[in-house]
Amino acid sequence: MKRFVVKHLLFLLLTLFAVSFLVFTLNEFSPGAVARKILGAYATQEQVDLLTTQMGLDRPVLVRYVDYLGALASGDLGYSTRFKLPVRDVIFKHLANTALLAALAFACIVPLSTVLGVVAGMREASRLDRAILMFSTVVASIPEFALGVFLASVFVVWLGWLPGTATLLAGGGWSVAAQLVLPVAVIVLFDSGYVVSMIRASMVEVMQRPYIRTAVLKGLPFRSVILRHALRNAMLTPVTVIMLQINYLIAGVVVVETVFAYPGFGRMMLEAALFKDIALIEAGALVAVFLAVVTNILGDLAYMLLDPRIRA
């Protein structure tokens, strides 16, 4: 257990170093470019040169990278040229918004896909199984922006029940709760399609094991065979998959956020990338990778706790 944690923390550090170095060199390899990006296309070459010397950008990349790491360690993430605010404030505000979206979606995805996946997988090739499999395949095939457009055309354009944007601002006469319905619905549909098929596959495999047949032949009611014997084993593999969804929910929902103009982390990163807001891109990439690796570790941990065979 201790070895596991140490090993994974080392990997986390290695990944963070690798990513920060790659993103840093990608953005700042050519010294003049950084000042140019900060000042914009209309600054004169002299102004660019001046800022380059002022910021010490004419030093080698490696020296500047070490400097950058030092600043990071002291909690200074830099200044966002896009939002005209310290990067720290920008990132955590947007991250909190996305966390709200992700938490709501996660709270729907887990029970919904567990029930559908288990019900489908317990009787493979039954009519119900076929229906659920087809439904999850089709739903997972529709890109998020298309799903957003389809749902919006029904509930916003046609029925007029819900707002088409989720800016989280009170203006427009829609409550925040009403604004959140469509974005959450799109994420839940798109993502549970994938999770359902993983849980179903795992359940199908478990149902073919000898101990399930023994339990059935022993005369146990089907219900308790499923609940007491199959479920725990069938949930082993999907737990990792489910934990990995947190990663998608936080960093991967750019498209949904863009469809509904939601002020979240993904859209912030898109704006930063399009605006060449270097400090924000670098810090955002680190945060995204940190979250990704940590959820990965939590997934492995959950797997270990559930499966007594690898608990050491």
Next chain:
Amino acid sequence: MSTPIAAGTLSASSPAASRGRTLRRWRRRIALLGESTPATVGIVLILAWVALALLAPLIAPYPPNANDMAALAHTTPSRAHWLGADHLGRDILSRILWGARPVLVIAPLAVLGAAVLGSLLGLAAGYYGRWIDLVITRACDIVLSFPVIILYMIILAHFGSSAWNIIGVLTLTKAPIIARIVRGMTLDLREREYVAAAKMRGESALYIMLVEILPNARGPLVVDMCLRTGYNVIIIGALGFLGIGLPPPDPDWGGMVKDTYGMMMVWPHMALFPCAAISSLVVGFNLLAVGLRELGLRD
């Protein structure tokens, strides 16, 4: 390449007979595919889009970028514009037909690139083991731990987006997944007798990996490549939607939605039709993958 002996010369039968056998095997496989409803529907959808894309110059009623000013007054579907016109008076049907072309080239090319790169990495990692395995696995883990869409945004915003950049980025981010699958299979396959026999014959490592091991790992790879192609279509659409996909004005499904979804309250058809087009293509690839897995064509 150190594989001067082609695989065919190793078998005792004549090339013609072996060709006949391959033909029969393929015919049997295709007949088998017909027995699975998802696979059939999937193949029909994919082939329909391939045909439409190929025939686009012949069947598209208008040039994809031509503005019909008269249509601007009346953009909804009509006899002149079957699926209506967009906010610039361009025929939506023609743009959807032409827009099928870039997707159907980029998505499979990127999958192929990822399959080649991923297979080589996975084979090397699984076959050699030790530090080569460690380096490759760790590098793959790092790429995989990165939320891909954010990686695309950073790279494409930095280098600009062109078809080749999109293919490159998709290849690099999908290769680790394939490498992981191939590595797992190689670990298992390298202990087989026929690999030992090939080693004893003095075959080169490259020959053993490519001719003895890889063909036996192809089953799961085929299913995965099919799924991967569908995902690539989604990503290409999403990149277009985010404004970092193929550059305008040439039609691109995601870009068409991006330009028009803001006008949904007034003209929902402008965004709905391209959305339906991309969804049906991805459904096709994913149904085919479901069918392939069901039929166990993995052998």
